[in-house]
Amino acid sequence: MTFSRRRFLLATAATPLLLAGCGSEETPAAGGGARFGTVSQRLAWIKNTQFAGSYVADKKGYYRAEGFSGADLVAGGPTAPPIESDVLGRTFAGVSQVPIVGSAVAKGAPLKIIGAVYTRYAGCVMSMTDKPIKTPEDLYGKTIGCASSSEPVWRTFLAASGLDQSRIKTVPVQGNPIGMTKGEIDGYLGFINSQVIDLRHLGHDITTMLLADVGFPLVGQTYITTQEHLDNDRDQVKAFLRAEIKGWRDVLADPQYATDLTVDEYGKDLKLDPAATLDCCKAGNELIRDGQPTQQLIALTDQQAEDNVKAINAGGLKLTADQLFDLGPIREVYQEDPGLAATVKN
Amino acid sequence: MRPAVRKAAGGLLVLAGTVVAVVVVWSAFIAVVDVSPFVAKTPLDVWTYLTEAANRAAMWPLLGRTLADAALGFAAGLGVSTAVALLFYFSHVAERMFLPVLAALRAIPMVTVAPIIVLVFGREEAGTAVIGAAIVLVPALLTMLHGVRSAPVAGLDLCRAYGGTAWTAFTKVALPHAVPTWFTAARISVTTAIVGALLAQWLASGAGLGGQMMRDANEFQFDRLWASVVVLTVVCVAVYQLLALVEGLVQSRLRSTS
Known part of the structure; x- marks a missing residue:
């Protein structure tokens, strides 16, 4: 069957009407x-x-x-x-x-x-279990990676916990915290329900310190x-x-x-x-x-x-x-x- | 003397025109797009921010760090591309082998390779220099290659006809013709080097204006963010003009001696 131009135009012209018909039937039902x-x-x-x-x-x-x-x-x-x-x-x-x-x-x-x-809050400091960060004091002398979107929370945590910020080095890590598994950084501010699980599924032994567990409200x-x-x-x-x-x-x-x-x-x-x-x-x-x-x-x-x-x-x-x-x-x-x-x- | 004054006046007029055009387009853009005034800042907002001495005082050290990082990447990038350009000049085999690879490397976004660069070179000067050089390298190299090749064939033939070696042909003919293009490469690389420094600060060191601008976006410091963009733009234009001036001087001097 060939589709003449006239039929095509008719068909396309009718489509919005059909669609509108469907819509008006469905909306009241929901x-x-x-x-x-x-x-x-x-x-x-x-x-x-x-x-x-x-x-x-x-x-x-x-x-x-x-x-x-x-x-x-x-x-x-x-x-x-x-x-x-x-x-x-x-x-x-x-x-x-x-x-x-x-x-x-x-x-x-x-x-x-x-x-x-x-x-x-889901934020936690992730670290490798052979060099673990378990308490806020463990952060001293360490280099912590942090995505720029998490920096406000990280700074707030350091200030609210009364930690000496000059003794903790924060470096930008946008996205993947793979540098931590190679020892390039000691810890990473990740989410307990995200990067921690991803790295564990890749077979890494990860220690976490949930900020909420160390008094961050x-x-x-x-x-x-x-x-x-x-x-x-x-x-x-x-x-x-x-x-x-x-x-x-x-x-x-x-x-x-x-x-x-x-x-x-x-x-x-x-x-x-x-x-x-x-x-x-x-x-x-x-x-x-x-x-x-x-x-x-x-x-x-x-x-x-x-x-x-x-x-x-x-x-x-x-x-x-x-x-x-x-x-x-x-x-x-x-x-x-x-x-x-x-x-x-x- | 009088033409110089007229030229300077003309330059100032053009500059004023540019500033007015930028301010008009910027204001119109803010008025048209549907972005909250808490985020989208107008030229007036930036002006107000920058007129406060404390704000400026806080910005200069960061800008200084960014420019120092840019200088590092600029020097490293131009150094490497000069060396590679010379290598390619003397060895067509090397050029055929590596030029496509170098050009293709440029297609890889820095964001994806930065973690590896950081792993190998660290987050301090070395890492910054590598990231900066990687950004500067390819465009500078292509410009320089073009320059070193643009030597007139007649000149090279003359050298050869008188029994000159390839080295003589290079020093007497190709190099003098390449020098102006080297300055062109430097001019186009200088703004790229600033972009490279910002990238390195965002991805590796977190220092300077680049680091602060990333934090600004997340800390709702949009006055400071927009002001930083304006300051960087002005600095880029100024440095670019400076190098254009140097390039012009070198070219006119080479023309007068040849």
């Missing part, structure tokens, strides 16, 4: 009509398992169930613009680190932290949004938090499902190793848990907020907890629906 538009979120890094809760929330329709028409998960990475910049201009929310948000807020950026996935994977959204779109902020809570609850309950979703779908281009990714996901879950039988995911106590502000102020900022955090929406979410709290199986 969650009784979208009250809000697409919820966009700027991720802190590439689409690895660190953001699995958001993938689950998207895949299982939690965003739609909360009234969004869909979700746009914007990947970050070494060459991406600053997270705070995207949240100020383009996306509804973002995932960032406390010291960086603190620097932005200190510069007058109208941003707030509205919750955090990790109750303990930072929370990790903080959600941020603008003051404008908090003032004008509070319902949307709460809907977003509810969807994230549900997503992360599923990640805690079924890390294998979260891993498969990361490896096969959301982070497919990264060609992640399934076994290592599962270990990363489980290590991340350990950072989420606070050890209680039921846990209000993403919520922070006032004490945690105070401790975080105190730590970054030691690094040279002058902020109050109220300037950096707005924990109102997440509190209201749990007051309105206490059943959202996760029951953690141990």
